[in-house]
Amino acid sequence: MHEDYQALVDEVTALLGTPATLENRDFGLIAFGAHEGDGDGDDAAPLDAALMDPVRTSSILRRRSSARVRAWFESFGITRATGPVRIPPDPSAGVLRGRICVPARHGGVTLGYIWLLDDGALELSDPRLADVRAVADRVGGLLAAESRTSTRLGELLRTLLTAPPGQRAAERAETELAQELGAAAAGPLTMVAVVPWGEADEEPTGLASPAPGGGIPGVLAGCVVPLRPVAEASPTEDAVREATGSAGGLAVLVRLRTLGGTGPARTAAERLLRSPRAGTPGSPGAAAGIGEPRTGLGGVTAAWRQALAAARAARAERRFGPVARWDGIGPYRMLAVPGGPAGPPDPSVRTLLEPDRRELARTAEAFLDCAGQAGRTATLLGVHRQTLYYRLSKVEQLTGLDLDDGEDRLLLHMALKSARLLRT
Numbered sequence: 001m002h003e004d005y006q007a008l009v010d011e012v013t014a015l016l017g018t019p020a021t022l023e024n025r026d027f028g029l030i031a032f033g034a035h036e037g038d039g040d041g042d043d044a045a046p047l048d049a050a051l052m053d054p055v056r057t058s059s060i061l062r063r064r065s066s067a068r069v070r071a072w073f074e075s076f077g078i079t080r081a082t083g084p085v086r087i088p089p090d091p092s093a094g095v096l097r098g099r100i101c102v103p104a105r106h107g108g109v110t111l112g113y114i115w116l117l118d119d120g121a122l123e124l125s126d127p128r129l130a131d132v133r134a135v136a137d138r139v140g141g142l143l144a145a146e147s148r149t150s151t152r153l154g155e156l157l158r159t160l161l162t163a164p165p166g167q168r169a170a171e172r173a174e175t176e177l178a179q180e181l182g183a184a185a186a187g188p189l190t191m192v193a194v195v196p197w198g199e200a201d202e203e204p205t206g207l208a209s210p211a212p213g214g215g216i217p218g219v220l221a222g223c224v225v226p227l228r229p230v231a232e233a234s235p236t237e238d239a240v241r242e243a244t245g246s247a248g249g250l251a252v253l254v255r256l257r258t259l260g261g262t263g264p265a266r267t268a269a270e271r272l273l274r275s276p277r278a279g280t281p282g283s284p285g286a287a288a289g290i291g292e293p294r295t296g297l298g299g300v301t302a303a304w305r306q307a308l309a310a311a312r313a314a315r316a317e318r319r320f321g322p323v324a325r326w327d328g329i330g331p332y333r334m335l336a337v338p339g340g341p342a343g344p345p346d347p348s349v350r351t352l353l354e355p356d357r358r359e360l361a362r363t364a365e366a367f368l369d370c371a372g373q374a375g376r377t378a379t380l381l382g383v384h385r386q387t388l389y390y391r392l393s394k395v396e397q398l399t400g401l402d403l404d405d406g407e408d409r410l411l412l413h414m415a416l417k418s419a420r421l422l423r424t
Contacts (some may be wrong), residue, residue: 004142006031008135012114015128015135018188022104022139025079027070052247055124056113067276069095069380079110083133084124100124102132106140111147115140149246153180153221160297161225161251161304174297181220185259187295188256193307194288195315197224197250216271218255218264219336224248225304249277249311251304252292258390259293262325266290269323287314287321309333334418351398361396361416363391368413 013033018412269288290302314321
């Protein structure tokens with residue numbers, strides 16, 4: 001669909017002979033028109049100073065306008081305007097050239113803006129602006145269709161994340177979400193959580209869009225997960241509710257390039273944290289968490305719980321954040337995830353729980369029970385110290401944990417005790 005936007009912007013640029021820019025209602029860049037001087041030759045000037053000013057340059061290079069620039073433009077009533085609006089230059093705001101803003105509307109709602117650089121030569125009564133308004137109406141229709149699709153995806157994702165497992169509502173939501181997403185639903189995928197995010201009933205906009213700049217790359221769907229009443233809340237949701245008041249948690253489904261990398265999720269999280277909706281007045285800063293990569297939608301709910309736990313850990317320990325991965329929060333994986341020992345074993349101990357490695361697990365647990373004292377542990381197990389040291393080195397190799405690190409020892413100890421509880 002982004003090719004349609006570019007074609008429409010190019011149509012406006014050709015119609016008026018001046019470069020046009022298309023942004024969504026949150027001032028995210030969707031498309032921009034080329035101008036004379038663009039090209040492949042030695043004289044090409046993609047950011048020609050004669051046609052550019054700091055605001056347009058920043059919008060193109062950063063894909064978004066600043067909050068200050070947004071406030072300046074909105075002060076001219078463009079959010080409610082039904083026709084072209086002339087905006088004078090303001091050097092103090094970085095707006096060195098005047099502009100004409102043509103709102104892109106649909107169903108009485110402003111969904112985006114077509115911007116035209118202008119120094120007053122173009123009259124608002126110029127008949128060509130009527131043609132631009134017709135293009136803006138077409139843009140508004142495309143943006144409205146995207147918005148409806150985005151809303152539908154968000155509703156399905158929320159149902160999948162909040163409906164009790166095994167209920168028909170959750171199964172139906174997973175099936176329908178897979179149909180809507182097509183091949184992307186097969187993964188690899190993960191979840192990003194941002195806590196807190198605005199108000200619990202405030203829906204996110206502009207997250208998922210095929211248009212460049214109209215959404216965040218890799219984001220397939222997003223929703224605000226309301227924090228349920230205490231009687232119905234999971235331990236994680238209850239704790240977040242207490243910490244954030246009426247704010248909800250933003251849940252974002254992200255498509256990854258490979259199962260081994262979460263780069264797109266981190267990029268999405270960092271952009272989301274720059275949103276004015278991230279955080280609430282009077283609360284600690286917002287933080288984001290990233291769950292483990294998954295194949296398909298079947299593991300999305302678990303990835304959401306992990307992402308939410310990682311976001312909580314990042315708020316509690318700023319050294320983890322502002323963006324924390326589930327596999328990087330150490331013992332907080334055991335403390336923050338709902339369900340406690342009723343859940344699956346932590347990844348760090350899975351290899352130790354295999355039947356042929358139980359002796360290593362018993363050695364590690366005894367060592368930690370003895371507060372890391374090698375002599376006491378060797379006596380308890382009835383082995384030589386060198387045997388103990390060999391086993392402990394094998395434990396470190398298999399788990400990737402450092403037994404000289406206090407948090408790694410805490411994680412291993414908690415995980416082994418949880419596994420013991422599961423066996424009783």
